[in-house]
Amino acid sequence: MRIKTKAAVFILTAAIMLSVCVTGVVSHKEDRSFIPRFTQPDYSNSFYYDDNIFYTSGFGIPNCTAYAWGRAYELCKSKPKLCTGNAGEWFDYNKSTGAYPYGTVPRLGAIACFDNADGGHVAVVENISDGMITFSNSAYMGSGFYLTTAKIRDKNPGQNGWEFQGYIYPGEFSRVELNLNSRRRINSDSGLNLRMYPSVNSLRLTAIPEKTEIFVTEAVENDGFFWAKTTYDGISGYCALDYTGNVL
DSSP states (O other): OHHHHHHHHHHHHHHHHHHHHHHHHHHHHHOEEEOOOOSOOOTTOTTTTTTOHHHHTTOOSSOHHHHHHHHHHHHHSSOOOOOOSOGGGHHHHHHHHTOSOEESSOOTTOEEEEEOTTSOEEEEEEEEETTEEEEEEOOTTSOSSEEEEEETTOSSTTOTTSEEEEEEOOOOEEEEOOOTTEEEEEOOTTOEEEESSSSTTSOEEEEEOTTOEEEESEEEEETTEEEEEEEETTEEEEEEGGGEEEOO
8 A cells, every 4th residue: 555655646747848848948938039028119109109098097208007918918818907096006906906927026028117206117128137127107297208217126126216116027037138338230131121110011112232230229020020119221120020020
């Protein structure tokens, strides 16, 4: 009987380990490659404008809540289950609904929540490197978009006098694809189309020749491609990142 018990325990343990491994694989496949945002979204970006609950209610960008809600929408590709009230209410609202995990450790795509006398503030983690965090922000009746930084060990990251409540984690993301002003090289033999918007159906502005080096100031995902916002020969637009490579 003891041998059978050990065998049963072994089989059960193996099944659990297999389940964990399989779950881990599925979770990894569901991870999205993180594309940081370092510039203000265009008016054509429906995540922040036409399909944004704050914008349609008359409280669009410049507004930290409209921006953070739109950024979560952009990253997760589904309407976020975040608070639609003041920024200072977001963290406790999320805790009460259990919509998303939360904590005090910065992660890519996490929403940093602060409370203050003016209704609070929310910002989005765009980059974590060299002991520093880069946040993207918007401010009600202020700047439509701006970046801030803070040390990872800062208990009140970058906001003196405000109460840091914690981070909301609307999704899991596998890695950073690009850094601010990343340099890329065109790899397409026939050159690469520069389009007005990040879409294969958008107006073609010009073609960037093969081996040309470009600076990427923004990257978004659309039509099954990652798109880089860049400027070539004085013309600003979007080209498909899939046909670019690192500059050695």
